[in-house]
Amino acid sequence: MKTLMCLYAGLLTLVVGAGTALAQPEFNQVERGRYLAVVGDCSACHTADPAKPFAGGFRIDTPFGALLGANITPDVVTGLGTWTFGDFQRAMSEGIGHRGKRLYGAMPFTAYTKMTQQDDRDLWAYLQTLQPIANNVHTNQLPFPFNIRTSLLVWNWLNFNKGEFKPDPVQSALWNRGAYLVEGPGHCGTCHTPKNTLGGDKNSQFLRGNNLGVWWAPDITNNNHTGIGQWTNDDLVNYLRTGVNRFSIASGPMAEEIENSSRHWHDADLKAVAVYLKSVNSLQPSPLALGASDSRMVAGKAIYSDNCSACHNDSGTGEPGTFPRLAGNPLIRATNPTSLAHMVLTGGGRTGSTDSRPTAPAMPSFARDLNDQQVADVLTYIRNSWGNAAQPVKAAEVARLRKNLQP
Ligand code: HEC
Ligand code: HEC
């Protein structure tokens, strides 16, 4: 019996060895690495031209100037062709790149540092299987003095906590997996955690909402008012899987994140993220709603019934899966109304939609029909109706955004 099994195993290796380029364990490692590249959404910043995946050149605008994603294909001259695993591990965990240069935080190594060495190994195995593409990218487009990399020594000292994720033994395996994904490869805080004046994360306000310029990445803590406190685990999984749930429909950078990344995550991983996010608490005081007789509310209500109620309904309930709810939707109550004003001015510019609603009608742009005061009033109205309560919106905020949205 034993010899028979050995024979059988031998045969199997022969068959596999002959038919495929990679032995089975290596194949599995590359597949795990491919998945991690999706979870880490590397292509979001490292692919500018879909015909040249991972060859770099994608422009990232920061408050300090622009950076371009590097070429991370195995091209010997312009990519990572001469790198060892040690070089790669150093980039991911310490933010040190080609020839020892310090990397800017636009490369989210402050999150990737939490990845396990095994995950880095798998990711590296995958990157080495990519087609080498020659593409010379000068990543540093920052103006003086931000273009001087030695300043990053100070930046790192102030803003960077190096080190792998440490599981919390008191918490479940599912919770720890969720924490690992959110804080590490998923780098959710890159967009959702507020930044200090140097662009570093305010860790004490982890995931409590952050200004991305022309979008607002909302509070995704379990806060009942501004966060996802009223969402169930299933609501969160549905949102991250399809971009739609009974409260909200994702737009802008989050729609892209879902399209390229979280839509492809394993179910168990999305569940883990939900369990973890539901445990992140923040106590932010909720404001009182403006009275219905406030002049901004009266003006906003009239604009709403003329322009918005056909889709979002008089009572702000929307149409499940097609038109988002405005009542009880945390995004509407966000401390910062940038994403809301962006939606009304541009309609969100929806591009590729996710699986679940390929033909749903999009939100129209109101940039021409409504002036700054009218946009402000209609937003003040939806932020303070149907149980919502939030700071009123000022015409000057809308004017500023309108200017920044001009190409
Ligand atoms: C939010 C944008 C962003 C994401 C997401 C991102 N990167 Fe980067 N990456 C950058 C930028 C920008 C640079 C160049 C930084 C610099 O020059 O200081 C960079 C540099 C690098 C470098 C150093 C290259 C060199 O020549 O020194 C490596 C390696 C790298 N990234 C790997 C990855 C991997 C792997 C992922 C996914 C797990 C990833 N990056 C995700 C923006 C990003
Ligand atoms: C590139 C920036 C970016 C990244 C990375 C990102 N988000 Fe978002 N996220 C946003 C923006 C912007 C919105 C608001 C979308 C809108 O206006 O419809 C958002 C919305 C959300 C919402 C809906 C909140 C609400 O009240 O409607 C959830 C939940 C969420 N993100 C979770 C995550 C998780 C989990 C991760 C990490 C796996 C993540 N996001 C990574 C930018 C980002």
Ligand code: HEC
């Ligand atoms: C023709 C139907 C339609 C009309 C009219 C309309 N919307 Fe929308 N609205 C949508 C759709 C669809 C979305 C989801 C965004 C997407 O698909 O990218 C949306 C999204 C939004 C969002 C973001 C909600 C979220 O959870 O991300 C806000 C805020 C919003 N609309 C406000 C308004 C206001 C204010 C008006 C009137 C000035 C208005 N809408 C008129 C269809 C409409």
